Amino acid sequence: MTLYGFHTGFLLSPKVTGAFCRGAKAPLRHISSYLENGLPDDATAVAMYGILRGAGQLYREAERRNLDFYYLDHGYFARSDHWLNWFNRSPSWFRVTKNGHSINKLTAGNDDRFRRHFEKHYPLRPWRGGKGEAIVILPPTPAIRWFFDCDDWGRQIVDQIRRFTDLPIVWREKPNAKNIDDTGNPDGTFSTPTPPAVDRLEISKASLQADLDKAAMVVCYNSNVAIEAVQQGIPVYCEEQCAAFPIRFSLESLSDPASLEREPDRWNWLTHLANNQFSMSELKSGYAFRHLSQR
Numbered sequence: 217m218t219l220y221g222f223h224t225g226f227l228l229s230p231k232v233t234g235a236f237c238r239g240a241k242a243p244l245r246h247i248s249s250y251l252e253n254g255l256p257d258d259a260t261a262v263a264m265y266g267i268l269r270g271a272g273q274l275y276r277e278a279e280r281r282n283l284d285f286y287y288l289d290h291g292y293f294a295r296s297d298h299w300l301n302w303f304n305r306s307p308s309w310f311r312v313t314k315n316g317h318s319i320n321k322l323t324a325g326n327d328d329r330f331r332r333h334f335e336k337h338y339p340l341r342p343w344r345g346g347k348g349e350a351i352v353i354l355p356p357t358p359a360i361r362w363f364f365d366c367d368d369w370g371r372q373i374v375d376q377i378r379r380f381t382d383l384p385i386v387w388r389e390k391p392n393a394k395n396i397d398d399t400g401n402p403d404g405t406f407s408t409p410t411p412p413a414v415d416r417l418e419i420s421k422a423s424l425q426a427d428l429d430k431a432a433m434v435v436c437y438n439s440n441v442a443i444e445a446v447q448q449g450i451p452v453y454c455e456e457q458c459a460a461f462p463i464r465f466s467l468e469s470l471s472d473p474a475s476l477e478r479e480p481d482r483w484n485w486l487t488h489l490a491n492n493q494f495s496m497s498e499l500k501s502g503y504a505f506r507h508l509s510q511r
Contacts, residue, residue: 275363323488326483357407442454463481
């Protein structure tokens with residue numbers, strides 16, 4: 217296998233992709249070399265961080281050509297951009313997914329890693345079983361809408377929810393999400409909430425935790441907030457691009473309260489996530505690459 221890594225030169229992309237390529241003993245190039253000249257003739261695998269600024273085109277070409285690709289991004293929990301507030305030490309954690317955007321199928325492994333690094337900060341709270349005052353919707357960001365072609369997801373999901381419950385809906389968009397142009401580059405503007413015009417739907421003005429505290433179910437496209445929700449005992453509906461997909465509930469369960477009371481195997485799922493995110497030292501050492509290459 218001949219692996220090439222490509223970075224965008226923006227924020228974490230050079231550092232994280234570079235660490236992974238160092239561990240994989242693979243060359244690292246700027247994304248402009250791919251956009252201008254295409255992939256090297258001998259490339260059989262690629263690595264990239266995120267989906268913006270050309271990385272999304274690389275991801276899509278790898279899928280189209282059936283090449284292995286290693287997708288890097290913020291971790292599932294203890295995210296690289298805010299986890300130091302909790303742990304107060306380094307290194308940061310990043311997810312690496314082979315041939316996908318997130319690990320949406322359960323993988324084998326023990327719970328040693330979760331116990332050692334994350335259990336203290338992600339204790340499982342009692343299962344709430346759908347008890348709550350509202351449905352909290354986290355729609356896809358402009359970047360996700362562009363990449364996965366899901367512009368109409370919000371309207372469709374509200375229509376489906378209304379078939380099964382008349383609970384109030386809280387619409388919570390990611391703060392400061394950037395708008396994206398047709399080539400996957402930020403256009404310099406920020407997204408504003410655009411929920412469907414339906415009764416009993418309000419745009420959130422509260423904190424994330426306040427919204428979770430009253431949620432009977434969290435409904436999202438692929439937000440990592442789904443992980444916090446499940447950890448806090450809240451049923452989640454999500455799409456297959458989300459890490460919570462293996463334990464998601466159906467929207468139909470909103471009309472069947474007893475089904476929401478059945479707790480999924482949250483422990484096994486959290487340990488599976490822990491086994492699929494990696495520290496900087498594990499990227500640099502090649503551990504992450506070796507771990508994923510066995511699949």
